[in-house]
Amino acid sequence: MTDRLPGFSTLAVHAGAQPDPTTGARATPIYQTTSFVFNDADHAASLFGLQSFGNIYTRIGNPTNAVLEERVAALEGGTAALAVASGHAAQVVVLQQLMKPGDEIIAARKLYGGSINQFTHAFKSFGWNVAWADPDEIESFERAVTPHTKAIFIESIANPAGSVTDIEAIAAVARKAGVPLIVDNTLATPYLIKPIDHGADIVVHSLTKFLGGHGNSLGGIIVDAGTFDWSKDNKYPMLSEPRPEYHGIKIQETFGNFAFAIACRVLGLRDLGPALSPFNAFMILTGIETLPLRMQKHCDNAKAVAEFLAGHPAVASVNYAGLPGDKYNNLARKYAPKGAGAVFTFSLKGGYDAGVSLVSNLQLFSHLANVGDTRSLVIHPASTTHSQLDDAAKIKSGAAPDVVRLSIGIEDKDDLITDLDQALRA
């Protein structure tokens, strides 16, 4: 193979996978096993001591999961990745490498409601404090920086309203503060936005959404950009200091530009335990093979549906960054020129009640708490995904009480529009 960089669609099909050496199997086998035999005692010791690359136990690594990891690392342009059981698990594992009790993370206020909960409640119980900042006002990130800040966390395209974040501007704040920028790229996927190209140091995903793409498997992944120097001060001892659990190894010194992914595996996943099932990894890998095709169709359908809704008499407003004149249209053109994603919100003139009746009148749209399925989905965030927030926080995160969220699937767009039209009229 020459050093020519293959295109995105080629990577989506091939990266990380090679015909099986033993059987010649072309699809990636599902290595549904807990453990792997050692060649001898010395081999076992060198694997446990991180001196050799290889498989030990599926909580630490698995060959099917490894294909998924390399695939996503390649698509994001990172040095390495670690697959875990869910998007939320990815977030915990990442922050466990960076945070100690009393440390702070600055997070965008526009996040998936579950992430807002996780940061506010679960992380608080670990002694990790969150300072919220407004992605529409970059200075609010700068103002939030303190000597305890360890990371900045944003979504590239934010759930639920599909707003596009100015990644480069926030990356500049992170660089100045000397902390890594973590970008949740779930709603964009690397097909639409590659955050590492815009200054992200770590990318996380809920693979459950568009990457898996078929609504059948939970999963999460952490991608190491290889860009951050963890040893330049003593802020990140998990990476820069001798690790007692590995006889004094320093992770960055030993693993160089994929040290963060290794730390997440051997210090995070190993000890916290949220391993991804190899079967889920297989399902998600199969989904990723068609990511470019699906994502383009998702975006094209979403734009058509958003345009239809914007012209509908029952609709008060549509928040879709792909529409000219939308508040985020300029950012969408810059960061996601192929399409502004397929998750967006709109509000109805009839308010909350109209939203509730719309959901029950729809025939093709499934009413459920997920996004990024082949099927079109609908939900009322204020009473579900964002229900634990107070009204002010709901509005700030884009989930006001009159708002309905859609995740547009890959069906025929005319069928989706016809269904919405009949439901809005009913």
Added chain:
Amino acid sequence: MNHDTYPDNYIRGILNSVKSIAMVGASPVNVRPSYFAFKYLAERGYDMIPVNPGYVGKSLLGKPFVASLADVGRPIDMIDIFRNSSHIMPVVEEALRLSPLPKVIWMQLGARDDAAAAKAEAVGIKVVMNRCPKIEYGRLSSEISWMGVNSRTLSAKRAPMPTQGMRLSLNRMSVGGGQTAASDRVAKNKTETT
């Protein structure tokens, strides 16, 4: 040579052609990166020579330490320098006094000295800086993919067997019952009827 990014074929060519590697700054302490790399490369069949004046009289995985490159006493294909950037130049100067010259000078992850590299390249020595041969070997063999690392390689060819391939194995457990195989019975019946 552009030392910011190396074409895979450059690295592959080096790792495929060198046989002996003198590791300057090799450590017998088994949590040091040099120990990891030394062991890994020795297991991959390279003739490894540990160079470290602090450990003369001791050995690393059975290979005796020598104090300096001049003490190796035989031709060396590659010198792998496990020292930080400020200690590179004297090692390269020492390498340039060897006869025959080494074919490759490799500086570890984090180590880079462009002036030293230029001196070596001027006499035809290939130079790699700020890389680890263990990581590069693992990446180009795709062995490192087991750790979720982006090998930046693709292949639709069957992967090589990680060991030597299937062999007649004498240490399998036998469960018995082989003598009742159908062919045996047929043969037995034949003798009985005749």
